[in-house]
Amino acid sequence: MITKTEQLLILPVISLRGMTVLPGMVIHFDLNREKSVQALEYAMMKSGRIFLVTQKDPGVDVPEEEDLYRVGTISAVKQITRLPNKIVRVLVEGIGRGILHETNKENTKFLEGYLEQVSDEWPKEDEMEQEAMLRQLREYFAAFAAHYPKLDKNAVQRYAQIHSIGKLIDQITMNLPVGYEKKQEILEMISIKERYEILCTHLLNEIEIARVREDLAGRMRERVDKNQKEYLLREQLRYIREELGEEGSFSDADQFEEALKALEASDEVKEKIKKEITRFRNVMGSSSESAVERAYIETLLELPWDHASKDNESMKRAKNILEKDHYGLSQVKERILEFLAVRCLTKKGESPIICLVGPPGTGKTSIAKSVARALSKKYVRICLGGVRDEAEIRGHRKTYVGAMPGRIAAGLKQAGVKNPLMLLDEIDKVSNDYKGDTFSALLEVLDGEQNVRFRDHYVEIPLDLSEVLFIATANTTQTIPRPLLDRMEVIEVNSYTENEKFHIAKDHLLGKQMEKNGITKQMMTIQDGALKNIITYYTKEAGVRELERKIGDICRKSAKEILEAREADEKQESVRVRVTASNLDKYLGKRKYSLDKANKEPQVGIVRGLAWTSVGGDTLQTEVNMMPGKGDIELTGQMGDVMKESAIIGMSYVRSIGEKYHISPEVFKENDFHIHIPEGAVPKDGPSAGVTMATALFSAITGKMVRSDIAMTGEVTLRGRVLAIGGLKEKILAAKMAGLKEVLVPADNRKDIEEISEEIKEGLIITYVKDMKEVLKHALL
Structure with a gap:
């Protein structure tokens, strides 16, 4: 005790x-x-x-x-x-x-x-226990001292001479590399047994800590030795390459490694590029494989893996740019501003995939350029017209000679950021051949769920396209496969009205062409009347491309006129050209087009129909002649299969209501009917001429006259129902330009008419019809 x-x-x-x-x-x-x-x-x-x-x-x-x-x-x-x-x-x-x-x-x-x-005296009756404790403690301290070479080398031998357990505990505690709190803990233990247990615990912990520390030090030493070995081997390799005259390859590898350090990319990407650089070091500089490897590494280093540009977040600035660059196109502008608003609120927002569909020359490509400027995004244009090889989109595999990345990866490389605006121009002109389905390759690019890890065959490392703002353009959606079309948000870019063309010409095209041809405002003026006449009598298109060419013609002829006048009279420096409606033919020649105005008087068998063409809306007269014969129907005017079927349906409908209107069945047996649509050189097709043909047939058979100031459009069924059709904006515009007063439209198209601006509908009576009875009621006198 x-x-x-x-x-x-x-x-x-x-x-x-x-x-x-x-x-x-x-x-x-x-x-x-x-x-x-x-x-x-x-x-x-x-x-x-x-x-x-x-x-x-x-x-x-x-x-x-x-x-x-x-x-x-x-x-x-x-x-x-x-x-x-x-x-x-x-x-x-x-x-x-x-x-x-x-x-x-x-x-x-x-x-x-x-x-x-x-007092620390140990009871004599417990001498065996004290000896066991002494031996165990010496063993633990010896193991501890083995990990600490700086300790007194004679400490283990000296402690072997101590036969008092209390004294040995105090001596060992002095040499422990622990804080004073743990030493105080041992000091406070009055019971030697408790003091012994605590010291043993501390010793075992210190031994384990020392082992872990030595293990870590060993690993670090191995790494340092490995780096030293690599350094020596590289120095030897440098000397060998210098002797062989291949030192350029080594310097290229060094440059690649420097570029890799500055690259903004994930560890996975950097590790892959590092492996390729190591492989490049071991390839002979004169071999073709070296050139392939060099091109591949340069491509990987130039791709913007994690480098992004900062988007504009000012709604006001974006709106001003869109309004300044384009007249009209309110639906497109509204969608872009919505995207910007979502991006500002969420700080991320999924980039939509917008497809602008409309006739040529309506400004689809220039819209994309303005959107990039409004959002402060890098702009990349990829022309897909005529692309028929899947490798153009996904890239070629490195094993092929002359392999290179696909157009999407090349576009990212060109932009230098991972969040540019990428314009996929003419997506409806993509074609397929035996080399692969190009449309299927585009599915992965334009699918928001898949393009997070888009795999280019050449790059091999997945590319993140989720932050790219894709805008596609197309003239029609009919040639785009349904699965691809389903992944895009289609926005119609319709034909321009005469008023819209006038404002576009005055605010944008005129200044652009004058600058292009070196003409200032002091040299030439084009009056508003002249611009309107160019639109009406010299162009016939949905867009403004031909209009811009005509303005360019005027500018070139004016430039020639100005220089000739200056040469004739050197003192006359300030020559001014004025283009008016009256002298327009001097610069553009005779008028190319004339307005197809409404008929002056009602006629039998002639009905004005409305058509949609690739250059906008148009009015077409449908003429029907009835002559003695055997009941045959002749169709002329280059009608397509659908239009021919509409003529047959119209005839069947008229025959079905013959008894009601006192038409003898013999009329259909003893007469032939000839249906003709003028401009026979122009192919025509579509179901919307059904009501026009049926009305013209009814008029010709009954002898009733058709109003000259009315036009109509709609698909007709065997029972006389009038079904909805498309292209209404262009058709209503054509009716207005032709000077018609009333237009008959299918009742199901009421929602489409409501979306058309009042500027187009102004001055027109739009009547909604459900069946042929209502059509005949409004059209016949």
Whole structure:
């Protein structure tokens, strides 16, 4: 059993900051606090012994009793040295443990405490247990010392001579590289067995920490050795290449590695490029494989993996740019502004895939360029017209000679950012052949769920196309496969009205052509009347391309006229050309087109129909003649199969209602009917001429006249129902230009008429009809 002295000792107390003194420990430390110095001096005058106890908080300058640990070390003062600045250096030796019961409150000069000294004598009857503990502790310390070569080499041998377990525990604790808190924990353990258990735990932890540390150090050493080896091998390889005259290949690899460090890309991409650079180093510089590898690495380094441009987030700026660049096209502008609003709110937003569908010359391509400017995006145009090889989209595999990335990857490389605006121009002109289905390759590009990891055969590493804003253009959706069309948001870009063409010509085309031909505003003016006549009598198109050419013709002829006038009279420097409606034929020649105006008087068997063409709307007269014969029907005017069927359906309908209108069945047996649509050289097809043919047949058979100021469109059924048709905006525009008063439209097309601007509908009576009875009621006199 551990015995305690029954009588309390009274000793001066010195509080230690950040250190713990153990029994048997010889150490020196500095004192500068007044109370500590006085306590030391008092100890020297008395027994030369002092009680050293650790502070709980090292930051306390004047510690009280509650700021000290309860267990400390009774020590003997061996030496005192006085240093400058009132610092005293003291050398002490720990004698034994002491328990502080209380301090002497009456002593205000220094700390003085009542102590109980603890003895570490081990009971003689437990000698076997003490021996076992001694051996185990020495074994643990030997294992610990093996990991710390800086420890005293003789410590293991010295500890073998210690036969007191308490003394051995204190000696080992002194040499442990642990904080004073853990040493204080061992010091406070009065029971030797508990002290032994804690020390063993600390030793085992330190041994494990040392093993882990050595393992980490070994790995680092291996890595350093590997890098050193690689450096030496590279230096040797450099020398060999210099001797062979291939030092250029090595410098290229170095440049690639420098470019790789600056590349904005994921670790996966960088690792792949690094492997390719290593492969390039090992290929002979003169071989064809070296050239292929070099081109591949250059492509990978030039692709914008994680480099993106900052989009414009100003709705006002985007709106102003779109309004300035384009007149009309409100639906397209509204959709782009919606996209910008979503992007601003979500800070990301999925990039839509917009397909602009409309006739040639309506500004689809220039819209995409304006959208890129409005959103501050890089602009890339990819022309798909005539592309028939799948490799044009997906790229060629590297194994082929002359392999290169596909147009999508090349477009990203050209843009230099991963979020450009990419225009897929003429997507309806893509064709297929034995080399692959090009449309199917486009499916992955234009599918928002798949293009996050688009695989180009040449690049091989997946490309992220989710942030690319795709805009496709097409003249028609009929040649685009349904699965591809389903992935795009189709926006119709319809034909321009005369008023829209006039504003486009005045605000955009005129200034563009004058600048192109070196003409200033002081040299030439084109009056508004002249512009309107160019639109009406010299162009016939849905867009404004031909209109721009005509304005260009005027500018060139004006430039010639100005220079000739200056040469004729050198003093006449300021020559001004004025183009008016009256002198327009001087610059453009005779009028090319004339307006197909409404008939002056009602006629029998002639009905005005409305048609949609690739250059806009038009009016077509359907003529029917009835003559003696055998009941045959003759169709002329280059009608397509659908239009021919409409003529047969119209005749069947008229025959079905013959009895109601007192038409003898013999009329259909004894007469032939000839249906003709003028402009026979122009192919025509579609179901919308059904009501026109049926009305013309009915008029010719009954002899009733058809109003000259009315036009109609709609598909007819055998029972006389009128079905909806398309292209209404262009057809209504054609009726207005022809000077007609009323247009008969299928009732199912009411929603389409409501979307047409009032500018087009103004001055026209639009009548909705459900069946042929209503058509005949409005059309016949």
